[in-house]
Structure formats: C-alpha cells, structure tokens
Amino acid sequence: MATVTIPPSVPSPAEDCELLRKAFAGWGTNEDLIIQILAHRNSAQRKLIRQTYADLFEEDILKELDKELSNDFEVSLACTFCTSYSTGRVVLLWTMDPAERDAFLANEATKRLSASNWVLMEIACTRSSHDLFMARQAYHARYKRSVEEDVSYHTTGDFRKLLVPLLSSFRYEGEEVNMTVAKSEAKILHEKILEKAYNHEELIRILTTRSKAQLNATLNYYNNEFGNVINKDLKADPKDEYLTLLRAIVKCLTCPEKYYAKVLRSAINKLGTDEWALTRVVATRAEVDMQRIKEEFHRRNSAPLDIAISGDTSGDYKKMLLALIGHGNN
Amino acid sequence: MATVTIPPSVPSPAEDCELLRKAFAGWGTNEDLIIQILAHRNSAQRKLIRQTYADLFEEDILKELDKELSNDFEVSLACTFCTSYSTGRVVLLWTMDPAERDAFLANEATKRLSASNWVLMEIACTRSSHDLFMARQAYHARYKRSVEEDVSYHTTGDFRKLLVPLLSSFRYEGEEVNMTVAKSEAKILHEKILEKAYNHEELIRILTTRSKAQLNATLNYYNNEFGNVINKDLKADPKDEYLTLLRAIVKCLTCPEKYYAKVLRSAINKLGTDEWALTRVVATRAEVDMQRIKEEFHRRNSAPLDIAISGDTSGDYKKMLLALIGHGNN
Numbered sequence: 074m075a076t077v078t079i080p081p082s083v084p085s086p087a088e089d090c091e092l093l094r095k096a097f098a099g100w101g102t103n104e105d106l107i108i109q110i111l112a113h114r115n116s117a118q119r120k121l122i123r124q125t126y127a128d129l130f131e132e133d134i135l136k137e138l139d140k141e142l143s144n145d146f147e148v149s150l151a152c153t154f155c156t157s158y159s160t161g162r163v164v165l166l167w168t169m170d171p172a173e174r175d176a177f178l179a180n181e182a183t184k185r186l187s188a189s190n191w192v193l194m195e196i197a198c199t200r201s202s203h204d205l206f207m208a209r210q211a212y213h214a215r216y217k218r219s220v221e222e223d224v225s226y227h228t229t230g231d232f233r234k235l236l237v238p239l240l241s242s243f244r245y246e247g248e249e250v251n252m253t254v255a256k257s258e259a260k261i262l263h264e265k266i267l268e269k270a271y272n273h274e275e276l277i278r279i280l281t282t283r284s285k286a287q288l289n290a291t292l293n294y295y296n297n298e299f300g301n302v303i304n305k306d307l308k309a310d311p312k313d314e315y316l317t318l319l320r321a322i323v324k325c326l327t328c329p330e331k332y333y334a335k336v337l338r339s340a341i342n343k344l345g346t347d348e349w350a351l352t353r354v355v356a357t358r359a360e361v362d363m364q365r366i367k368e369e370f371h372r373r374n375s376a377p378l379d380i381a382i383s384g385d386t387s388g389d390y391k392k393m394l395l396a397l398i399g400h401g402n403n
Numbered sequence: 404m405a406t407v408t409i410p411p412s413v414p415s416p417a418e419d420c421e422l423l424r425k426a427f428a429g430w431g432t433n434e435d436l437i438i439q440i441l442a443h444r445n446s447a448q449r450k451l452i453r454q455t456y457a458d459l460f461e462e463d464i465l466k467e468l469d470k471e472l473s474n475d476f477e478v479s480l481a482c483t484f485c486t487s488y489s490t491g492r493v494v495l496l497w498t499m500d501p502a503e504r505d506a507f508l509a510n511e512a513t514k515r516l517s518a519s520n521w522v523l524m525e526i527a528c529t530r531s532s533h534d535l536f537m538a539r540q541a542y543h544a545r546y547k548r549s550v551e552e553d554v555s556y557h558t559t560g561d562f563r564k565l566l567v568p569l570l571s572s573f574r575y576e577g578e579e580v581n582m583t584v585a586k587s588e589a590k591i592l593h594e595k596i597l598e599k600a601y602n603h604e605e606l607i608r609i610l611t612t613r614s615k616a617q618l619n620a621t622l623n624y625y626n627n628e629f630g631n632v633i634n635k636d637l638k639a640d641p642k643d644e645y646l647t648l649l650r651a652i653v654k655c656l657t658c659p660e661k662y663y664a665k666v667l668r669s670a671i672n673k674l675g676t677d678e679w680a681l682t683r684v685v686a687t688r689a690e691v692d693m694q695r696i697k698e699e700f701h702r703r704n705s706a707p708l709d710i711a712i713s714g715d716t717s718g719d720y721k722k723m724l725l726a727l728i729g730h731g732n733n
Binding site (some may be wrong): 115157206209210213217218219221222225233234237238242243245247249261274278282283284374 | 411521536539540543547548549551552555563564567568571572573574575576577579608612613661
C-alpha cells in the first residue's frame with residue numbers, strides 16, 4: 074500500500090552517492106536530480122545511501138541536503154509558515170530513517186513553538202508496536218532522554234494522562250479477541266461517556282492498552298449495542314480539544330487512512346496551505362499506507378490527491394510530494 | 404557480580420541433554436544430576452540446552468522438569484505454602500529464559516491468588532530498559548496480551564497509577580544528568596511529600612520516567628537540601644502499603660542490592676520461610692547481582708546468606724539455592 078516507486082534496476086548506493094555529490098556541487102543545486110534519486114528509494118536503500126555517503130565523503134548527507142536546499146532545519150522548527158523551507162523539510166524528513174524521523178517529530182512536538190499533541194498521538198497510534206519501540210530507541214540515541222520523559226514533562230492534565238501511556242504502550246498485535254472483555258469494556262466506555270467522564274482512568278486504560286483487534290471488537294459491540302459509533306458520542310462539544318483528540322485516537326487506531334485523508338484535506342483547504350502537516354503526512358505515510366489514504370481522499374473529496382496537491386503547491390516542493398505519492402503511477 | 408559458577412569446560416548441549424534425559428528416566432528422578440547440570444549453566448547455555456532437548460527428544464524440557472520434580476507448575480501458583488513444590492519451582496524458574504521468566508512472574512503477579520505489586524515493581528525497576536522490553540515481548544508471545552494491558556486491568560487506584568507507567572517505561576540509560584532539572588524536581592518531590600500528596604502525578608512522573616542517573620542526582624540534591632533521604636520522608640505511616648511500595652521503588656531504582664537483601668532477610672526470618680520470595684530472588688538475581696546482594700546481606704545481618712539459607716531450607720531445594728548463590732566459591 075506504499076506509493077513510492079522504485080525503479081526496476083536500482084543503481085548501487087555508491088553510484089547514487091556520486092550523483093548526489095554532483096547535484097550538490099558548484100553554484101546551483103540540482104534539486105531535480107536529488108528528488109529523482111531520493112524520492113525513488115525505499116527506507117533500506119536510503120539508509121545504505123546515507124552510510125555509503127558518510128564512508129565516501131565523510132559527511133552526513135542529511136547535513137549536506139540541509140545546506141544545499143538552503144534551509145536551516147533547526148531554525149525551520151520555529152518557522153511554520155516559511156514555505157521556502159518546505160522542500161528542504163520534506164526531503165530531509167523523507168531521507169531520515171523512519172524510527173529516527175519519528176523520534177525527531179516527537180521531539181519537535183514537545184517543544185514550545187512546535188508543540189503538537191496531534192503529532193504525538195499519530196506516532197503513538199498509527200505505528201506498529203515494533204516501529205513505535207524503534208522510535209523510542211532512536212529517541213534515546215538522539216536526545217539522551219526517553220520520549221515519555223519529555224512528553225510527560227511538557228504536557229499537563231488530561232493530555233498528559235492520554236499521551237504518556239499511548240506513547241509508552243507496546244500493544245499486542247495478534248488477532249485474538251476476547252468477546253467477554255469487549256462487551257464489558259464497551260459498557261464501561263458507554264457509561265463514562267454518558268457521565269461525560271471523558272478523562273476517566275478506565276476509558277483511558279481501554280484506549281491506551283488494548284490491542285487494535287480487541288478495540289475493534291469493543292467498538293463494534295458499542296456501535297451495535299448503543300446505536301451510535303463511539304466518535305459520534307464523543308462529539309458532545311465539537312470545539313473541545315481533548316474530545317477532538319479522543320476522536321482522533323479512535324480513528325488512528327481503527328482506520329488510520331480516514332484520519333490521514335482528513336488531515337490532508339484540512340491542510341490543503343487551509344488558507345495558505347498547512348505545509349507542515351502536508352509534509353509530515355506524505356513523508357511518514359508514503360512508504361506505509363499512502364495508497365489507501367489516496368483512495369480515501371478521492372472518495373471523500375471527489376478529487377484525486379495529486380490534483381489537489383498540484384493545485385496548492387509549486388516548484389520542487391510540489392515535485393517531491395507528487396513523486397512520493399506516486400503521481401502518474403496508474 | 405553473578406554468583407552462578409560455570410565449569411571451565413562445559414559439555415556440549417547434546418551431552419547435557421543426554422544426561423538430563425537419563426536423570427529423568429526410570430523410577431526415581433536424579434535431582435542431584437539435574438541440579439549439577441542446570442545450576443551451572445548461564446542463560447545462553449540453558450537456552451541452547453532447551454532447544455537441543457526439543458530437537459533431540461521432541462519434548463519441552465520445562466515440561467519434563469515439571470513432571471519429574473513432581474510438581475504441577477500451574478497448580479503450584481495457587482499453593483504458596485506447599486514447600487514440596489519449591490524444588491520444582493526454583494529449577495523451572497531458573498531454567499526459563501530471563502525474559503520469559505519475567506513475563507511468567509509478571510503474569511502470575513496479576514492473578515488473584517498470587518497477586519503481587521512487589522513482583523511487578525521489581526521487574527519494572529531492577530531490570531535494564533532493554534531487559535524490561537524483552538520481558539514485554541515475551542509476555543506478548545506467551546499470553547497474547549501486553550503486560551500493561553493485564554496490569555492496568557487487574558490493579559486500581561494509586562497502585563495502578565504507579566505500576567502501569569513503571570512497567571511501560573523505557574528509561575534512558577546514559578549517565579548524562581541535568582542538574583537544573585535535578586534541583587527543580589527535588590523541590591517538587593519535597594513539596595508533594597510535605598503536602599502528603601504521595602500520589603501526585605508530578606511525583607509519579609518523576610519516579611516513572613527519569614533515567615536512573617538523573618533520579619540519583621535528584622535524590623542526592625534532595626538529601627543535601629532538605630536534610631533527609633527521601634525514603635525517611637516517605638515513612639509518615641510505616642504501615643501504609645502505598646508508601647511502602649514508593650520506598651521500595653526508590654530503593655530498587657537506586658540500590659537494588661539493598662532492596663533484595665532486605666527481601667531475603669524477611670523471607671528467611673518469616674515463620675516457615677517465605678519460599679516464594681526466596682526462590683524468586685535467587686532465580687532472578689543469581690546471574691545479575693547476587694554477589695552484591697550477598698555482601699549487603701552479610702553486612703546488614705552479620706551472617707552470610709548461605710549460612711542463613713542452609714539453616715532455613717533442606718533437601719534438593721537447599722542444594723539448588725546454594726548452587727545458584729555460589730556457595731563454597733570463595
């Protein structure tokens with residue numbers, strides 16, 4: 074379900090590195106060449122390119138890309154609306170190893186100017202248990218702290234109560250479902266929602282610890298037994314940020330493609346385009362489930378995602394996004 | 404700092420398996436031979452023995468041991484005081500892979516008849532971050548659920564608030580310390596303790612997420628600045644179980660050998676001996692830090708651990724324990 078396209082015959086990492094080195098050389102940077110190479114390599118191949126580049130030229134290719142795409146990656150954190158940074162940001166995020174990228178995004182999401190409960194929730198709920206753990210390991214390596222340590226330090230109240238266990242979870246991933254538990258927990262959820270006890274520890278326990286298969290069974294029972302999908306019942310106050318996050322958690326755990334299609338739609342429809350969100354979703358999902366996200370986007374918006382992106386972005390940024398979402402593949 | 408002794412020349416796993424098979428054969432079981440082999444192999448060697456045994460005889464050696472040592476491992480769960488089960492239990496626990504053993508102990512600790520917040524806390528606080536994660540993986544494999552899922556389901560109130568994040572943590576293990584954080588968090592801890600807000604989320608956050616090095620700096624500052632070690636201040640009501648657990652957490656995170664020496668002392672001094680605790684500590688620490696636990700035990704009790712164990716246990720159970728704690732080594 075990835076949208077990234079890999080050429081039938083991939084050059085060796087050394088060949089890719091030589092070409093990239095050329096693309097960086099001289100006065101101008103050859104962005105086309107950079108995109109042509111990096112946007113068409115999978116994460117294992119990009120990892121090899123990064124290692125080979127370091128061996129050959131004793132430079133970190135991420136730093137080279139940062140310099141050449143005229144961005145300051147660290148400065149760009151504070152500059153959500155500088156669209157000139159977007160090409161650099163998407164190329165850099167994409168080139169990073171997925172675990173390292175998640176660690177980077179999570180860390181960014183704990184900082185004051187780029188704080189985002191949404192990004193933290195996405196990482197916690199849409200990665201596999203193994204991938205989430207890899208991100209936690211990468212966080213140690215890069216920031217010398219644990220992700221739960223930083224998140225619990227920087228969040229408070231109900232958001233902390235939700236996000237810390239979400240990010241610390243290591244959910245079971247088998248398909249086994251216990252229907253007795255599903256029924257009793259659907260009732261607990263319904264009861265707590267009726268009482269408007271949305272931050273009740275039982276509700277949080279269920280959402281943060283149960284396997285996705287088990288949750289699915291619970292929520293299906295909820296729907297059948299109480300007549301509404303849970304997210305409808307969680308819409309008491311559509312402006313309440315905590316409730317919005319709860320609904321997003323339910324979506325991310327049960328049908329992430331719907332969640333992401335909606336994030337993309339809001340990002341594109343926004344006055345001025347939310348390139349921050351657009352970049353994040355494309356860079357993190359192109360190798361995972363972007364095909365399904367595209368289908369869902371098309372279904373809900375009666376327009377294909379590539380047309381929507383084309384109409385809203387330009388230049389190298391647009392080229393990179395379209396390459397990653399497999400524009401023109403089929 | 405392990406106390407297990409491995410012979411200078413170790414037989415091949417196949418040779419060990421053949422001997423073990425003989426020990427199981429016929430009318431009586433040769434417990435001496437079983438102890439002589441298994442108590443003198445490290446975890447990697449025991450793992451190989453288990454694999455080889457399965458390959459050679461198509462049997463799980465754990466089941467064979469269980470049968471031969473005339474115990475029913477599963478039944479023995481409900482039978483804390485049946486000392487006849489003790490030999491079987493210590494041999495079985497020891498033979499298990501450490502991660503699998505922790506998963507088993509954690510699961511047992513969530514069950515009604517063998518529930519124990521202490522065992523859960525020990526596993527969460529005295530294992531390395533990597534080993535704790537391996538135990539969580541082993542829990543998935545064995546129980547088809549996650550450990551945090553079961554623990555949060557089976558605990559309530561303040562104990563749940565503490566145990567779930569403790570078991571879900573993946574603490575950073577580097578030596579880096581932030582002194583500004585140490586000072587400010589020592590103040591938070593002191594403030595919350597003064598207010599008797601022992602279950603305050605900030606206090607729990609600090610204890611459950613900070614690295615051991617960072618916590619050590621915080622607690623040293625606490626001691627210097629406020630005149631008492633934190634555990635003295637956490638002794639407001641010595642009979643309060645939650646406070647007792649908090650003190651044990653502090654001990655396990657900062658000086659586990661003191662914690663374990665005390666558990667052993669209580670287990671041995673108890674009328675009838677708490678073989679459950681004695682077995683657990685010996686089986687889980689013999690390959691880790693039993694040497695330091697022995698030193699600490701000797702220092703605090705003016706008697707060596709092996710003499711204390713010898714005076715309090717008998718038969719094969721005693722032989723196995725003494726072998727594991729390296730009796731007669733030095």
